Amino acid sequence: MLAAIDLRVYRGPAPVLHGVTLQVDEGEIVAVVGPNGAGKSTLLGALAGCFPPAAGRVMFAGEDVTGTAPETLVRRGLVLVPERRQVFPGLTVRDNLLLGAYHWYRRNKGEAAALLDAVLADFPRLRERIGQLAGSLSGGEQQMLAIGRGIMARPRVLLLDEPSLGLAPKVVTDLFSRFRQLCTRYGTAMILVEQNVRAAFRVADRAYVLERGRVVREGPVEALREDPHVVGAYLGKRLPAALRADAR
Numbered sequence: 591m592l593a594a595i596d597l598r599v600y601r602g603p604a605p606v607l608h609g610v611t612l613q614v615d616e617g618e619i620v621a622v623v624g625p626n627g628a629g630k631s632t633l634l635g636a637l638a639g640c641f642p643p644a645a646g647r648v649m650f651a652g653e654d655v656t657g658t659a660p661e662t663l664v665r666r667g668l669v670l671v672p673e674r675r676q677v678f679p680g681l682t683v684r685d686n687l688l689l690g691a692y693h694w695y696r697r698n699k700g701e702a703a704a705l706l707d708a709v710l711a712d713f714p715r716l717r718e719r720i721g722q723l724a725g726s727l728s729g730g731e732q733q734m735l736a737i738g739r740g741i742m743a744r745p746r747v748l749l750l751d752e753p754s755l756g757l758a759p760k761v762v763t764d765l766f767s768r769f770r771q772l773c774t775r776y777g778t779a780m781i782l783v784e785q786n787v788r789a790a791f792r793v794a795d796r797a798y799v800l801e802r803g804r805v806v807r808e809g810p811v812e813a814l815r816e817d818p819h820v821v822g823a824y825l826g827k828r829l830p831a832a833l834r835a836d837a838r
């Protein structure tokens with residue numbers, strides 16, 4: 591459905607992605623994990639058309655879309671929910687959601703109303719706050735809103751950049767547990783960029799480990815859970831809180 595082929599991307603003068611190849615198939619949830627600065631957000635931005643690659647290709651729904659503008663890709667169903675849930679704080683929940691459908695709702699208001707209703711059924715807390723300004727929502731609610739807005743764009747592939755950021759563990763568990771259902775219901779595949787590797791592995795089919803702009807591991811999550819590098823770097827047991835250096 592969506593593939594990066596040997597993608598090389600610069601941010602300013604510096605190369606950030608050094609030939610990244612990955613793909614997500616129809617209906618799949620694929621996680622991309624890795625440390626700060628590995629290039630995860632750059633990868634999603636490049637897939638979404640925000641950073642034209644210096645080399646390599648992006649294939650979407652059987653077509654080469656390398657260099658295609660983000661707004662064109664959104665129309666075709668490649669939709670990015672960016673890092674730090676960039677909702678419009680001064681607009682209501684309803685208007686934020688409708689903005690996700692800005693490119694098609696005028697042509698089909700009935701369908702837009704039905705989709706809005708479906709998204710509100712998936713996220714009842716948003717329904718309760720439909721007239722509230724997005725800036726006054728909690729972090730978890732804003733993340734639901736950002737994802738709901740993404741769904742309103744009718745994605746074939748939804749790119750989520752660190753949806754767990756700043757959320758309490760229980761909120762993360764609750765939010766991530768809905769991803770599979772959302773993919774099935776709306777017929778979308780998902781690339782989930784995460785630093786919360788455990789949470790991402792619980793929901794994903796396959797994963798890629800990105801380090802310093804390169805894929806260093808890839809495979810089904812069950813296999814990666816057994817991989818010594820993945821266990822050591824991302825899944826290792828943490829010391830009890832009282833013994834950790836950052837707790838002192």
Ligand SMILES: Nc1ncnc2c1ncn2[C@@H]1O[C@H](COP(=O)(O)OP(=O)(O)OP(=O)(O)O)[C@@H](O)[C@H]1O
Pocket residue numbers: 601602603604606624625626627628629630631632633785
């Ligand atoms: N606008 C920019 N100009 C120059 N370099 C940038 C720019 N944005 C990001 N970078 C650099 O690109 C590299 C990758 O950044 P990116 O945001 O893709 O990483 P990331 O894996 O998403 O990290 P994080 O987990 O912290 O979100 C970093 O070294 C970063 O400093």
Ligand SMILES: [Mg+2]
Pocket residue numbers: 630631632673751
């Ligand atoms: Mg990032």
